[in-house]
Amino acid sequence: MASNGCMDVVGGQVRARRKALRIDQETLASLAGVSRKTVSEIERGKATIRLDVLVAVLDALGLTLEVRDAL
DSSP states (O other), X not given: OOXXXXXXXXXXXXXXXXXXXXXXXXXXXXXXXXXXXXHHHHHTTBTTOOHHHHHHHHHHTTOOOOOOOOO
């Protein structure tokens, strides 16, 4: 499945934060209420992750999603 640049960036940030916190994908999945496969897909930049699922994972890591004007 193809990924896109935006989700590649988000996935990289999720992975970096998870590693900085020294937790594995299974632990993050448990904290966020999602599957380990979902965490893996986010970290790989899969583009079909639902927004509410992404926000749950970010919240579990202490991260937020910010929408900015592209101008």
